[in-house]
Amino acid sequence: MKITELLITELDHEAIGSRKALEHVPEGKNDWKPHDRSMPLGRLATIVATTPGWIEMVVNMDEIDINPPGGPKFAPQPWKTRQDLLQQLEASLQKGKEILRNTTDDRLFNTKWRMLSAGKPMMEQSRYEAIREGVINHMAHHRGQLTVYLRLTGETVPAIYGPSADEGKS
Template identity: 30%
Template sequence: MIVQSLLGEFMHEAENTRKILNAIPDSALEYRPQPHLWSTGQLASHIAEVYNWYDPTFNLDEFDMGTYKYDKGDISKTANIVARFEENLDNARKVLEGAKDENMMTTWRMTMGGQDIFPAMPRAVVVRGFLFNHLYHHRGELVMHLRAGGHRVPGLYGPTYEESQQQQ
């Protein structure tokens, strides 16, 4: 029951992620609202990368970020980022479909160099916080990057302000 409910949300939210990634014009990829923030392309690449974390989250009891190899790929074109997202999404979906409810309360840890990054917690909590909510947070940042750069964004949970004004 736990895995089925997670899978439903996963599939629904994957469509929202796809919408926002596809809304990025290539001309916006280098934009950063402030010098210390990731560029739009880096942020979009990170969003696509989060789906790579499903396998270690579901299939390991400890995820050592110190040994994880992040490969953002070619972020010079939105199509490249979307292709990476689609590949990672498909792999993550397969991992989630293969998950078992009885493993969802198993203690899970994220470490780096032998030190806990997050306190140990049940895998179900990690999936909601580290995978799902983390992704939603970064999608929100991406919306703000696009809006700050003067670009339109799609409605994710209903129409955007601009879309609602067109309907009147």
């Protein structure tokens, strides 16, 4: 089996948990955050919804500067409803899977990808490592943060990898 196929399987598996979390995101609280240094709920939910699409950058670009001169070029699509978020997730997931279908294991393992901040290298790794760490693991990390936000806003927390304290309660 090709590594690209394994990555697609893993994306599909992780999308189940992301879908569950996004289905519980409260509407109308996009600016809410648990602490001054925390990111707003709307931005965090957007990251969870759009992370699979980042595979396109890793496969098709040699590097990305997350803090470029003049500010970031990426502006996430705003959302108002959970349905908007779920649509973003599905579009992002399909985009990431399509990119993987159209690349090769050789490209993933034998070409490097770099992340910069203000022109300074933060990391350089194989594209495979960048997908595993910077996309799939990163999505799980932010989804975990999102479940904490759900708890703090009084929403129920869905089961992701195992039971949730909210399962079976009405």
